[in-house]
Amino acid sequence: MLNNKSKYTQLIKTEAKRLGFLSCGISRAEFLEEEAPRLESWLNKNMHGEMRYMENHFDKRLDPTLLVEGSKSVVSLLLNYYPNQEQTANSYKLSKYAYGKDYHFVIKDKLKLLLTFIQEEIGEVYGRAFVDSAPVLDKAWAAKSGLGWIGKHSNLLTQKVGSFYFIAELIIDLELDYDTPVTDHCGTCTACIDACPTEAITEPYVVDGSKCISYFTIELKDNLPTEMKGKFNDWMFGCDICQDVCPWNRFSKSHNEPLFNAHPDILSMTKKDWDEITEDTFKKVFKASAVKRTKYSGLKRNIEFLKD
Structure with missing residues (x-):
């Protein structure tokens, strides 16, 4: 029992x-x-x-x-x-x-x-x-x-x-049965370290947050550092590179949460559309989105930085 x-x-x-x-x-x-x-x-x-x-x-x-x-x-x-x-494919990336x-x-x-x-x-x-x-x-x-x-x-x-x-x-404040940790299965793989364009993963298991594209495009409120120009790989909000290249993400399956479905404009907008985004469009597309955190001005700053 x-x-x-x-x-x-x-x-x-x-x-x-x-x-x-x-x-x-x-x-x-x-x-x-x-x-x-x-x-x-x-x-x-x-x-x-x-x-x-x-x-x-x-x-x-x-x-x-x-x-x-x-x-x-x-x-x-x-x-x-x-x-x-x-x-x-022809879009700045979220x-x-x-x-x-x-x-x-x-x-x-x-x-x-x-x-x-x-x-x-x-x-x-x-x-x-x-x-x-x-x-x-x-x-x-x-x-x-x-x-x-x-x-x-x-x-x-x-x-x-x-x-x-x-x-x-x-x-x-309730005592329960406790689970135990699983083993590490990264092995000798260094795909994430090799792929990071800003070299934010300084050594295995250590990420320098202040060098991460996500940090620059979301957290940093000042001007983006000129030495990072050309290193953002078209990411305008956040970055998924280290996850995209990870072999374990071959097993990712689509979510089934309707609230996480993308606004149709996000999927269809091209670089030209993003270049010309107005504050009204920003408010419409990102009405209840985490992107609101960077504000219209922040997203515009990031987009300008990505241009040649």
Whole structure:
């Protein structure tokens, strides 16, 4: 007979699947000992560039019990965003995760439903939902709970579906059965390191965030550095190069979340269309999109930088 812990664990995983999550793994809410020196070293080397918020809440990033009082478990979830259609070849490129509705809203809604389900089925459970919006090391937690391993490009990888998915967490004060990490299957492959045009992957498993195309096109508010001219490979928002070249992404399958479907204009617009984009078109195409983060002026800046 199942004990309560196993029963509750099974309940949560079954409901996560019903809500459309790709997979669900659970780990004990405790201090991330292995991550602490890595994060400290990364920050000391200034690999976060202008992302000063990465320096804040160092302790909370490593210890979920400081984020959620009395927390016992970190429930990690993956949600697929791999598109069934991609942009036209003659286009400036958007990272695939930004094709549809802003993932923060889509996932937060699903997490709220999952938390409500837990409270209704199990009882008084306190918890908080996190989608990339608080100091939580989501890739570390996903790896700890056996959902994949962190690849040489520092993204979470799985053998079955590659890496095109979002990671989110519920941190709750309920003890559950805990999963164990999986082994690393990058082997001797260096495809991601070799393909990065700005040499942002400085060594296996270490990405200098301040050299990444995603950083330049989204996070950096100043002028783009002239030494990067000609190195962006037509990426105007984000970059998927290290994921596109990864052999494990041959196994990516299209998502089945209608809210992640691309606005038709994104798929059909050519470089000429993007060159001439107006603020009105920007607002229409990216109405509820993550691209809004860079604003019209930011996207225009990126497009101008890509021109010869």
